[in-house]
Amino acid sequence: MYWSKTLIPTLREAPADAEIVSHKLLLRAGLIRKLAGGVYTFLPLGLRALRKVEQIIREEMDRAGANEVLMPALQPKEIWEQSGRAETASNVLFKVKDSSNREWFLSPTAEEVITTLAANEINSYRQLPKNFYQVSLKFRDEIRPRFGLMRAKEFIMKDAYSFDTTDAGAMASYQKMYAAYQRIFARCGLQAFPVEADTGVIGGSHSHEFMVPAETGENDVAYCEACGYAANIEKATSGLPKTAAREIGAAPEKFATPGVVTIEALSKDPYKVPANRQIKTLVYIADSQPILILIRGDDQLNETKLLAKTGAVVARPATVDEIVLLLGAKPGSLGAVYINFERFPDDVRNSLFEARKNILERDGISGFEKIKVYADERLQGANDMTTGANEDGFHLKNVSIERDIKVTAWFDLRTVSAGEPCAKCAQPLKIRRAIEVGHVFKLGTKYSEKLNATFLAADGSRQPCVMGCYGIGVTRTLQAVIEQGNDKDGIIWPLSVAPYQVCLTPLAVAPESEPMKLAEKIYAELTAQGVDVILDDRDERPGVKFKDSELVGFPIRLAIGEKALAKGEVEIKPRSGPVQFVKIADAVSTVLALVKTVYSR
């Protein structure tokens, strides 16, 4: 390609709405342009890089035995209702109506479509296992698009779906994809590592995310350098000991705490109750039912764990009004010792109970009379604890959680912090930010059962396919490559995904000038060898050409100037390496040798 024939609108300054370095460079290097928030056009250079990432993904998916298909972006509402996700994934679904008022969803993923296909086309165990994938445009009704391609309303995703006859087979399919992902990200020049992950509304039993470490990422990963444990903070656990038991009195004791509504205030004079001897009581509305969550005072609730462990579809903190109706006190004085107004005489209690129940049920909240209490495992066996008395301005001490509180179930509900001992090897955990570029799930039979994707087994029985699904955010991966590879001058592409591998830079471009004639000759030779070359034929000053080639980040620049030519030489400069002058006759072979170092930046 000749530079003057394509469109590479480089910018000296980044548009004001670009926040992170990779977003700025995507715009400055002329790879993308924004049409609207979270919606971008890929310009020629950006599309070339994107296609290279896609090609790597296709090669590795094919190598792993997956078959490429292309499924509709426009999906009928009915199949989403059948899987149950019309409701559970409702907040991210783009919904459209056609002229006859029929509802459609713009595909954020394709479990329903592929499972419907399998239901129709796969009948026998002889046809399994199978793995189908596609690379296509996906839509998500992001409430807040951010960081360019990182979180967009519209993006390119590779999604794959495996179908097996047995659980063990599904596990093998999962491992194949896991290995393919490691190859894919390595070939893209990315340092991506797998971490244990929550399965979210996709569901399933087993899941890893592939993470690219970056301060601008939107995920926190807990990891152990000693044993290799790594997990999304939403899933991570640690090996902290349970709260120590002590000698205490026979019953909880109420004491006045006027104006004290925080853990911190109660830990100070005159009360001096350390946060780790307090029980924090949180009220949530989970699937329209009130629940209490008990966490140690110095811990933080992990809402993802709450949903995962309780099986709730949606949960939100209760409002202050709801809390007063439920427990009779405002936040700051809440506890789970007396949750049904035991402190009142029976007749008063019953009338309060009925009145409040009616109001809550009017607002769609049910199960008031039997509030479930979920407690974090770290509180198991804890006594000599202090918690709210469900009476404004009062707390209870001498609380033994097992004796005084009716806990419905114990779960790991807390968020781990850096420095806690690893659950596997006791070394201190670290936490860092990362970009999620891929996700693999073992789904099991959740979708195949709901959408009737069954097969006839060798023994004649009809069984649901055991499924897995595997996603890679292609456009996000592209941006992650830039986020990880840049310096003050611009992008540093790995050879594998660079829009062009070599930038030929003649410093005189008149058709009959020596630099231009030599550039055209080298261009022809490199192109014939299968190298992606761009020839900067613009009549610009050398400084402009050098700055642009570094901003765009071509891995190898071959400059041809009058001075070096007079000595029979040209100048070859890797994007992040030293300049070398080579004889004209050796120029092509030197470049070819550099291009062979496929995995290097």
Next chain:
RNA sequence: CGGAGCGUAGCUCAGCCUGGUAGAGCACUUGCUUUGGGAGCAAGACGUCGCAGGUUCGAAUCCUGUCGCUCCGACCA
């Protein structure tokens, strides 16, 4: 959806407080000079100041509404 901020030339921004003929740098066009690290000089083109309404003799500027964008939070396959 809550909180904050911003919408002026293709890009970065000034002007707004204190109303009075629309500005700068970069980019663009033409000419001359220059030619190994984002050139110099000269000339030129580019704007319904996001949109709508209001106040006023007069609004980029003040008021109201609205749309869009960004940040923080909530949310997130």
